[in-house]
Amino acid sequence: MTQSTEDRGERVADFTLPEGCVLCGGEVSIRATPAGAHSYCASCRHLSRPQLRMRKDSLELIYATDVRA
Numbered sequence: 001m002t003q004s005t006e007d008r009g010e011r012v013a014d015f016t017l018p019e020g021c022v023l024c025g026g027e028v029s030i031r032a033t034p035a036g037a038h039s040y041c042a043s044c045r046h047l048s049r050p051q052l053r054m055r056k057d058s059l060e061l062i063y064a065t066d067v068r069a
């Protein structure tokens, strides 16, 4: 088994996506951790937990349609 390094905090990535909000098109702050990603829109305060998929030269965000509080 490969030991996870998630407790060392080295794999947390913070970045922003201009016009990344699915609701208002505002700028979204993304925090990606080994446990999952969180997105937060400062404009409409929409919180989401998109799935992140790393590609060779880009990043894909997948928003689940589960909107349960």
Ligand SMILES: [Zn+2]
Pocket (backbone or CB within 6 Å): 021, 022, 023, 024, 025, 026, 041, 042, 043, 044, 045, 046
């Ligand atoms: Zn928004």
